[in-house]
Amino acid sequence: MPPLGAPRGTHDLLPDTATAWRWLHGVHAEAAELHGYRPIDTPVFEQTELFERGVGTGTDVVDKEMYTFSDRGGRSLTLRPEGTAGVLRAVLQANLLEEARPVRAHYAGPMFRYDRPQKGRYRQFHQVGIECIGERSPELDVEVIEVGWRFLQALGLAGVVLQVNSLGDLDDRMRYREALLAYYRPLADRLCDDCRRRLEINPLRLLDCKRDESLRDAAPVITDSLGESSAAYFAAVRGGLEAAGVAAEHNPRLVRGLDYYAHTAFEYWHSSLQGAQNSLGGGGRYDGLAEAIGFPATPGIGYAFGVERLLLVAGEQGSAPAPQPACDVVVCSLGPAEAQPAAQLARVLRAAGVRTVLDASDRKLDRKLRNADRLGARLCVIVGEDEVREGAAMVRDLGRRTQERHPAAGVVDAVTAALAAGRAA
């Protein structure tokens, strides 16, 4: 039998990538919490209906990308393809709006979509995001977009382009739909197969097509179909972004793939992800979502970023931190007789908060030192026959290649002092 590998489209987070992974999540939580967002965690699977009704049948995500299964009780469940529906469900189910309004929450976790894997595209991928639920005002749209913007800045990413658009309300979109149909119907025979299908199912998606670009360029734009209040709302959002110093580009052809969006929609693009997976993240207002999943109408807005893509770009730009070494100190015993005293010394160091690895192997000292060096340790504490006899230990600085013998009781102080000195330098 051939060795089993990870399932297609999944990937393991190996120790070397953990540092950057944690860094990114820390930076996101910090940016969100700086704006008053609190952490929330929801199940990775939900009732299938939540996504069917929330995200919407007719979208690719629901129609052909969901991991749906039935459990032993015959319930139909689905591995979440996105985070918003679950977070909104949790907030409404727990009546959090009774205590404070709006509810601001941030989350991070795996999402699942059955799609053909590619670089920056996985079947299990990860998102960090925020949701601002319970109120509708342009200031909140600005706030959410700005948190995302600040987050990207804090990651040190250069070259991010922010695209914004307004999809208007239901009436606006109905009007726009008619305008689009009026434009595209006479051209139907010049459209690609997919687009002819979209024409019937979801005309807004015609704008996504890259094959019929020439037709698209002349197509009507939703901005022209916006009613007075929608247009004013959008203008307020754009004005707020400008005042915040967030450089946003109006892209009238930006439409998001999920059905529940209304009014403000936005995406953060990055040039180095050009073509294929150029979107680092995006979001928008979803005022219709709560009703779609059976709760009282509740406005909301949020965003989500793809962790793998952010890390891809941060890695290219060198802004992600290097892997953290395994430990600060390696304690080496030289023979079986010193194994116990060395182990005891390691315990004392750990109790003092020093990350310590014990090397009680029967390898030669030069190998142990080499290994300590590879582990990234800054110091090596050597416990040999002489040291045990004298109740002492040798503390060696691997960077400076100097060493000093200390009585056992003074080793912790010597080690912590040396580490602190190294950190300051």
Added chain:
RNA sequence: GUGGCCAUAGCUCAGUUGGUUAGAGUGCCAGGUUGUGGCCCUGGAGGUCGAGGGUUCAAAUCCCUCUGGCCACCCCA
């Protein structure tokens, strides 16, 4: 889901028109005599050449299927 490229040691890759025991660099382990590392020298382990089938006297090399990766489409994070 459609089309294309690819798959050789832990890693990065050679392998000539099918031809004997499949190589290099790096990494790993050990040695270069007593308890001192990142260099150097020597030796060793490690591959059913992604998996299965077929053509052939002979397959890493040619053909088919599958699996996986990448690219484009699609979709989006």
